[in-house]
Amino acid sequence: MNHLLEVTDLRKEYPLQSGLLGAVMGSRRVVHAVNGVSFVLDEGGSLGLAGESGCGKTTTAKLILKLLHPTAGSIRFAGRDVAGLDGSDLLSYRRQAQFIFQNPYEALNPRFTILRSLLEPLIIHEIGRSIAERVERVAGALDRVHLNPPETFFLKYPHQLSGGQLQRVVIARALLVDPVLLVADEPVSMLDVSIRAGVLNLMRDLSRERKLTTLYISHDLALIRYMCSVTAVMYLGTICEIGPTEEVIEHPRHPYTQALVSAVPDPDPTRPRRPVEIADTVPTPFQLPAGCPFADRCPQVMEVCRHLRPLLLPVDGGVRVACHLYPGSTPRAAEGDGAKLEPN
Amino acid sequence: MSLLEIDTLAVQYHTLHGAVQAVRGVTLSIERGRAVGLVGESGCGKTTLARALIGVLPRNAAIAGGRVRFDGADLLQLSGDALNDYRWRRIAMIPQAAMDSLDPVYRVGDQLVETMRLRGGLTSPQARERAERLFALVGLAPGRLRLYPHELSGGMKQRVVIAMALALEPQLVIADEPVTALDVIVQHQVLRTLRELQETLQLSLLLITHDISVVADLCDDVVVMYAGRIVEAGSVREVFAAPHHPYTMGLRNAFPSLRARSARLVPIEGYPPDLASPPAGCAFAPRCPFAIERCWHDDPALLPTTGGRLAACHRAAEADALRTQAPQAFARLEATGPQSVRSGAPPAGGTL
Amino acid sequence: MSSSERAAALPQWTRATSTWRDALLVTWAVARRDRFALAGLVIYGVLLVVALAAPVVAPYNPQDLNYRPDGEVAADEVPSLPHWLGTTNLGRDIFSQVLFGARAALVVGFVAAFGVVVLGTLVGLFAGYYSGWVDTLLMRLADVAFGIPFLPMAIVLVAFLGPSIWNTVLVMILLLWRDTGRVIRAQVLSLRTRSYVEAARVLGASHLRTMFVHIAPNVLPLSFLYGSLAVGWAILTEATISFLGFGDPNVISWGFMLQDAYNSQAMARHAFYWFVPPGLCIMLAVMAGFFIGRGYEELLFPRLRRR
Structure with missing residues (x-):
């Protein structure tokens, strides 16, 4: 198996505007949006990044797509460092990695017709010899996302379409350049329940058909269970658990994953509830605890958790967990902090 | 007799493109002490319905027909002080994004006390005492009364808003997407609190949400709306089964x-x-x-x-x-x- | 639809993909929904026709001295059939001067507004898109421009560069871009983080392409708003400069006419027919600019609209 995407100890910090007082005191406060994330994604694989708002999952996606520059760490795509790409190399990376946005109402230029929006990638990458050929390709792309007949959508503006239709157009646009990696950030969270399944099925079918490698980012574990074979749970900028989706959801090991899984409401009212016993205070990413980021809320917190950050280390079932409850996670003296070991 | 009886209620919006019939003849009753979940997709009329009940429709909306009886009184015929009496003291509403409606320049405790003094006619000491009890009820330490909204997390702010809604001991609480902006774990905890309070205080609760799982998790009855109408209603267990x-x-x-x-x-x-x-x-x-x-x-x-x-x-x-x-x-x-x-x-x- | 049918429909689809055409459509939409904006457009329309047709319609050359049948210079004539608005103290036909004045107003107003829109939009796009030192540099320049007292500086510059109508236009562009630049920058800052702009980057669009193809059409209506206001400002400023005597002596403008009338004590002689028409014209032209601006504003910021 080839690693298509290798993310190693990725970090992204934002300086915090601390105002006059901060300037006088000389303090530099920093938000650690992504704080040492490592994972690999195999060709044709599907990884779900789960976590709550502010855990750094969207920042991770934008770093991978080179919409942001990492503070430290590396992202390698097909063996090449993404940060160093420019010129024609960058253009070719742009063709290979595509992004599905969370808000379909904002992802298309409001002043472009659908046809114009879909011609854009073809113009940029000089795909198709004539305008007629490009229009053919656009029609084909709309057909593939089940917007039929395609011509009826050509001259529509985004505000004339529903959310579900817009997200299909966004998917069509991403597929026009024949990418190998597709990153989707909460692709259905803005859509109504009854039409979510259509968009999810479409993405699942298309990525199987074209053997795409996919990275889904969502707060919704159920969605990730449906779409992904591997799940990583993020908390405050770090991965606290990663492994085969079934294992992570059926037998969560990290106390945070356990809380997250049992907090998800279930559409079956007869199923008994497992209570969640953790505090509802969320530490902000600029006051990171010295030890485990989850220590303040953890119901099973131990003394060691307060001052030693656990490493993401393998336990059983192909799962890696960053938690001192699992003896492998306690770093030996020689090792520094951060999850240096390569997962999976 | 039911606490709330809605009879063929219709609400229209007047827009540039003509009248939009957002609620098209809804008939629904809520019994005392029941938690009713109203689910539907965006634009199905669920929020409009809730706002019509307490008379806070947007300016371009109007009730086009029907009746709303609360504890025997016709709500749509009331106006002014009489309506306000119902609106705050007997029916409380937790609107969407309510936690952002806390005034950032006042301590949350003062806001709570002020609500009780102005709307409930309590004296300051009475209101202070009750504020502490309310905070305990929604799971907040009394010390938090002295904090400003920005010092509280989203979940805590939502608890403050719930305390505010309960301040005047209403018989019916209408909660419109009360936890949408919160994280899953916090959502779960806030909803649990709401449900426990509803049970211990014997309130009626109308929970409006797009998330059918939340209703399954929390409510006794479910009402499903589609395109301005109720398409199905019944007990949660039966409807979902x-x-x-x-x-x-x-x-x-x-x-x-x-x-x-x-x-x-x-x-x-x-x-x-x-x-x-x-x-x-x-x-x-x-x-x-x-x-x-x-x-x-x-x-x-x-x-x-x-x-x-x-x-x-x-x-x-x-x-x-x-x-x-x-x-x-x-x-x-x-x-x-x-x-x-x-x-x-x-x-x-x-x-x- | 088969591919041959698609080929036949192709011209129709590609025509509709032009994004800059939208700007004109927006203007039309503004005029259709707002009576004041429509009135403004009508005033500009009349102004344009008058300016173009001035040489044909004007009964006299505005610079020519006119003579009475007895050979005397027809100075200070009151309105009559041959001279509808009378003549100046030197015997020039006032009606013809008013007609020709439309040309100066139009050239100054529109060229200056065009320059302001182009310069301001460019500055705003670059400052907002690149942020960092580009933004700092351009915005400090805008601060300097804001610090300059507009009218005195305009007069000094025109006097320094020489009194010509093009110098007047240049000076106005150099001094008026600041408002447009600031506002466009703010707008670009908020657009830059929109998903569709990020989408353009992910699709591989270069920085320039992102700026001009994806962001610019979305700030254009705002540029137009400031452009239509600039038309009014420019006409007013040109009139002021000319009235104060720093204008181009070879160009008949309404400001120049007012100065002419003022210097020859037309006001004292109650020669309303001389100074009222150019004054009225200035007022109408300036008002038209603001009316259109107001219409744009209501379209862009619907909350301003009265219910």
Whole structure:
């Protein structure tokens, strides 16, 4: 198996505007949006990044797509460092990695017709010899996302379409350049329940058909269970658990994953509830605890958790967990902090 | 007698494109001490309905007909002080994004005390004492009363808002998407608190949400709205175990479950109708795999089916048979594509 | 639809993909929904026709001295059939001067507004898109421009560069871009983080392409708003400069006419026919600019609209 995407100890910090007082005191406060994330994604694989708002999952996606520059760490795509790409190399990376946005109402230029929006990638990458050929390709792309007949959508503006239709157009646009990696950030969270399944099925079918490698980012574990074979749970900028989706959801090991899984409401009212016993205070990413980021809320917190950050280390079932409850996670003296070991 | 009785309530919005019939004849009653979940997609009229109940509709909206009786009094006939008396002291509302409505320049405790003094006529010491009890009730330490909104997390702010809604001991609390902006774990905890309070204080609760799982988790009864109408109502256990309306049947397979490995999901093809020109027949017919000739021109009424349940479907009597076919039938509709659906023409030959 | 049918429909689809055409459509939409904006457009329309047709319509050359049948210079004539608005103290036909004045107003107003829109939009796009030192540099320049007292500086510059109508226009562009630049920058800052702009980057669009193809059409209506206001400002400023005597002596403008009238004590002689028409014209032209601006504003910020 080839690693298509290798993310190693990725970090992204934002300086915090601390105002006059901060300037006088000389303090530099920093938000650690992504704080040492490592994972690999195999060709044709599907990884779900789960976590709550502010855990750094969207920042991770934008770093991978080179919409942001990492503070430290590396992202390698097909063996090449993404940060160093420019010129024609960058253009070719742009063709290979595509992004599905969370808000379909904002992802298309409001002043472009659908046809114009879909011609854009073809113009940029000089795909198709004539305008007629490009229009053919656009029609084909709309057909593939089940917007039929395609011509009826050509001259529509985004505000004339529903959310579900817009997200299909966004998917069509991403597929026009024949990418190998597709990153989707909460692709259905803005859509109504009854039409979510259509968009999810479409993405699942298309990525199987074209053997795409996919990275889904969502707060919704159920969605990730449906779409992904591997799940990583993020908390405050770090991965606290990663492994085969079934294992992570059926037998969560990290106390945070356990809380997250049992907090998800279930559409079956007869199923008994497992209570969640953790505090509802969320530490902000600029006051990171010295030890485990989850220590303040953890119901099973131990003394060691307060001052030693656990490493993401393998336990059983192909799962890696960053938690001192699992003896492998306690770093030996020689090792520094951060999850240096390569997962999976 | 029920605490709240809504009878064929209709609400219209006047827009540049003509009148939009957001709520089209809703009949619903809420018993004392029950938690009722009102679910539906965006634009189905659930928020409009809630706002109509307490008379806080936007300026371009108007009640076009129907009655609302609360504890015997006709709410729509009240105005001024009498309405305010109901609005704050007997019916409390937790609006969408309520936690952002806390005033950032006052301590949350002062805001709570002020509400009780102005609306409830309590003296300051009385109000202070009650504020502490309310905070304890919603699971906040009394020390938090002295904090400003920005010093509280989202979940805590939402608890403050709940305390505020409960301050004047209402009989009915209407909560509109009370936890939407919060994280899953915090959502769960806030909703638990709300439910526990509803039970201990014997309140009636009308919980409005797009998330059917939240209703399943929290409520006694469920009311499903679609395109301005109620399509199905009944106890949560029964409706989720055996839905009588094709829309509710469709929803069951439309989103993934965390607890069980899902087979392929089945969407409900198509989109809700434009309520500026509502269809003559059943509003769900274009998306319904079970639509028959009659559905296209005859809008079904919300009628009792079995077990004290209500459904608005011409084929409700066949519900048990339809339910077993539902996954395949909706899947067939997905395969034939939305073309036939979008055209809005009745499909030939009744059932697909 | 088969591919041959698509080929036949192609011109129709590609025509509709032009994004800059939208700007004109927006203007039309503004005029259709707002009576004041429509009035403004009508005033500009009349102004344009008058300016173009001035040489044909004007009964006299505005610079020519006119003579009475007896050979005397027809100075200070009151309105009559041959001279509808009378003549100046030197015997020039006032009606013809008013007609020709439309040309100066139009040239100054529109060229200056065009320059302001182009310069301001460019500055705003670059400052907002690149942020960092580009933003700092351009915005400090805008601060400097804001610090300069507009009218005195305009007069000094025109006097320094020489009194010509093009110098007047240049000076106005150099001094008026600041408002447009600031506002466009703010707008670009908020647009830059929109998903569709990020989408353009992910699709591989270069920085310039992102700026001009994806962001610019979305700030254009705002540029137009400031452009239509700039038309009014420019006409007013030109009139002021000319009235104060720093204008181009070879160009008949309404400001120049007012100065002419003022210097020859037309006001004292109650020669309303001389100073009222150019004054009225200035007022109408300036008002038209603001009316259109107001219409744009209501379209862009619907909350301003009265219910």
